[in-house]
Amino acid sequence: MAAPMDENPGNSKGKRYDEELDIMSPNFKPIKALYSEDEIDLPSKDVTQFNNIAEYESFMKRKDRGNPGNVSKPTDTEVPKKKSSSGHTKTKEMTSFQDENLRRRRERMNRNVLTRMETLEKGPLSLLRRCVQEKLLVKVWTRGAVELRGMCKGYIVAFDKHFNLAMIDVDELFRCPLTRDINIKKAAKV
Incomplete structure (x- = not known):
């Protein structure tokens, strides 16, 4: 009578069975x-x-x-997975x-500038929202680090939390910065 073969409960590929690697x-x-x-x-x-x-x-x-x-839903379109030749x-x-x-x-609802503008109901950004909804003419002064650079008049179309504005029908009035030489000449005349 032949000796009983070692059963491989978790492995039918002919590899040696290691009980420490069997999950069950x-x-x-x-x-x-x-x-x-x-x-x-x-x-x-x-x-x-x-x-x-x-x-x-x-x-x-x-x-x-x-x-x-914490209930997982079964998918209707589950396709049984076939193992490749390597088994992965x-x-x-x-x-x-x-x-x-x-x-x-x-x-999920896509979040962008336009959807965020609609949610602002309080604070200074709500004033910009009102200008967009009621299509009010707005004056915006642009400035440098030290001086005023110019002024824009137009209609706000979009804005964000950093006060970046997108405007249409804009009239821009730009002031050229004075050079140092002109300031020196004016001071010398006085």
Whole structure:
């Protein structure tokens, strides 16, 4: 009678069985599994692989934020993943992960200058918002570090929190800065 063969519960590829690398084993050692060069077989084939702990944490935060009650929704268009000849499905998993991120970004409301302008109801920026909505003629004085450079009259179309203005139908009055020579001549005449 032949000797009983060593069963490989987590590995059917003919590799030698190491109980410390088997996830379902009570003798499983995670540190050894992390630094092992052998591929670890997982009990479920549709597991998302992460490159590091930070990637996992950000995934879990997004999952908690998106699903009240921490309930994950099954997808209707799930396609069973086939392993490539080397046994890795990282590229397929990463592309599906990226597709899911793109879909979530599209669902969120896009925030831009125009949408932020609409939310300003208090403070000095609310005056600019009123000028945009009522199409009021506005005078804007431009200045340098020391002197006034000029003045613009026009209608505000858009603005941001740094008081950058986009204007239309603008009439600009520009003052050329006085040179030092002219100031010296004026002082000498007096």
